[in-house]
Amino acid sequence: MALDQSEIDLLNRLRARLGARRRHDELMWRYYLGQQRIEQLGMAIPPEMRRFLVITNWCRTLVDTINDRQQVRSLVLPGQETADGDLRAIWDANNLSAHFSMFNIDRQVFGRGFLTVGSNERDEDLPLVRVESPRQMTGVIDARSEQMTAAARFFRSTNVDGARVSCSTLYRPNVTVHTELRRGRWVEVDRDEHNLGAVPVVMHLNRRVSGEWEGESQMSDLIPLVDAAARSLTNLQFAQEAHGVPSIWATGIAKGDFVDDKGQPVPLFEAYFDAIKILTSKEAKWGQFSQADLKNFQTALEIYGKEAANVSGFPARYFGLLSSNPPAEGAIRADEARLVRSVERQNEELGMSLGWVGALAMRFRTGEWVTGNRVRVEWFDPATPTVSQREDALAKRHAQKVLSREGYWDELGWSEARKAKEREYFAAEAGDPTLESIDRTLRNADPAGLGE
Template sequence: MATLAQALELVSLLESELIRRRAEIDRNGEYYRGKQPLKFASDDFAKFHGDRYRDFSDNWVQVVADSPVERLDVTGFQASGEEKADKDLWQVWQMNGLDGDSQLGFLGAVNSARSFVLVWGDPDDEDTPIVTFEDAAQCIIAYEPGSRVRRRAGLKRWQDGNVDYATLYLPDQLWKFERPLSRQDKSPQMADVDDAMRLWLPPGAEERRRTWEPRDEEKLGEPNPQPNPMGLVPLVELPNKPMLVDDPISDVSGVVAMQDAINLVWAQLFTASDYASFPQRVILGAERPVIPKLNAAGEIVGKQPVDLAKFAVDRVAWITGKDAKIAEWQAANLAAYTAIIEVAVGHLAAQTRTPQHYLIGKMANLSGDALLAAETGLVKRVNEKKLWFGQALREVARLILLARGEDAKAKAMRAGSVLWADSESRSYAQLADALVKLKDIGFPFEWLALRYGLTPTEVADVVAMREREAEMDPVAAATAMLARRPGAEPDDGEDVDAEAEELDEVPV
């Protein structure tokens, strides 16, 4: 068991690594929201037009991030050796609202390269542990050397009000700490006041004020530290594109540079549209028009130049001088800019395996097979995420069972599986045709219902409905019974007569 000094040192080290990760996490989050600064612009262009396009973005990052998440739907959990999905695990999943929160967790992993799931027992309901998806900016896990699975420690750090909170999770302990918020949104004047008053503190008081302290047991209503009955770190990481020896990769990180380039081309297009989208005419060899300047008595006392902006509004100019000429500059070709943008969006589609009709929005005379082929890359991308997220969620299911005290089922869940909805998008006609063909070659109804997209719970309800319908139709029930008998195809006349006698005995 860790001592207080060891726990504080571990919190400090994990917090330092968490702070190092924050820069990329925050940047990806801003780009997903469309808050994208103007990059790659020349100094002169940024000087004159940077503020004009500060709030503009042609946000493709959000499309790239959302496209796989909308196809990631968990439908159940199945332990090793079981033929059906586990009802208790699905009940815990639903009671914690994870059918919706899981989408937030998957999106967080796609954007930030990872997200986390925390499992802890609920003292008010021992059968329903508390399960929450956590943000990558608040959580971190330390693994055993050489392992990407065995967790030695986990930290969750967050802010609430004017206080920083941290919870350290160890296999045998749980520590809770707090400290005054070190960074607050204050005016410069109040920050100066804080700096001045720190000089009044006794030596060492400021350092103590900024360090973590164990949270008060009386306020918590529980011991601190407290034992971890699960024997495992209850924090699980969902990695996106994991690597063997490096951090996982965000889907957004590779899109940022191209997104900046697209925004710059749009800014240049808008500027050209404003200044050079119409033919520009210039007058050569003529003096600037002037008008008389009158005093209060109406006498001419001088001359003043005509406001040239008036000519632009009135579209009329007075040209004087025998050598006056009119020249013209052609309008800018704005199609050149849009062609560049289309190429850049095509690169995004290829690099991220996002279907082009998701990005470009052009669909014309495409068959169902053509659409399936166009989405093959996205489907493979989604299936890869199911593989890695599924391993993590299987561990989450194991922790839920341990929190419920079901050690045997938790052991079976280590080799279990996570059930997902189909990654492919098909029309009902295509899906129904495929399922009918599968039924003809012998696939059972329950398997077909799962392939149709029903959850295991919905499949159980449909099976029960079918049984009730069969009870209301005895002839259909007897026919189904004969169909289930081995050797349902009779070999001679005696078998036919015997089956007929059985049907005669069925009450109608």
């Protein structure tokens, strides 16, 4: 079946939309890598100093720190309270613990991220879940139902003849079409009539606002400050070269006075850095100007660091503002309160997208939609771990019989596999007469349980 005109028009429209974002996406990617070009370095810096440009890559610090604090603990089906083993098997089979980081970086850098779900020919029980590049994919959303009606991925590939060709994959609710661009026109290569009833693509928009279906980069507030800090550091290098070494003045001498023991002129560089000056003129006098004070650059960078902490919600130490004494555990948690709450809010939004992915995966696995159509995602605590405080609180709850052993394990964030292993250990201990005898002896020696 050949492509009809409506599908060709849809592909061209989506390709044009993706092309319109290409320049902005490339700029955001360069900022994440710390390879951006600063348009204005300042009036005091000559063009030759551009090669000395230094980037304070706070953008990567921002993105990677948030990404490091977002770890999925479990996937739970609607109406259930424990992690679902089938969903965990799909997660593990697709290496999503690692691939989720790519998706998370995409949505923070480019303002949007994409996940696709497809059937697995090798194992129907483990559908394929893939992270797609936002620089290759775009979609169409129905504003009323807030559901995706079409999506397309555009990429370069090698055909059977070994030539590099432009390809696309068009996703519709009941069909997926694979095409190639030949002589400026899309030609169908393969068609999958899956009759799923939904586009197998989930798009996550970062910082979306009502009435808009566009995302915003997480780095957008930080970029002007990164540029300002780069200018200050580059100016600092120029000041070090030009004014950091004290200048020397001399009177009563001429250029011919600087000669070696053979009467040959000494290069000015050597004459400048020689520790011993020998001159025959009685009128010769030497002096030294005061060196430049470069502390103003440090002050400027501290101002930029404080403003970066303000707009990002990060503690100031993430931007180089360190105190002489390391903070205590309680101080760390208080300092990170705004960052932690921001990550928790982002987890809520990401949980919805991952929940839709889980529902799609279960639809491919079982052939039926999940009740409620969305999987619940539970996350690890995004705060900096303080093991002693957490263990102390959990031990007290368990001692007061307000927290079960299984609940204790859940609070520790143990996986279902780890909990199953512990149950086996407890069962083995209960059936081991040697361990039971030792335990009885310990109880008799210490009936109060004081451990003395």
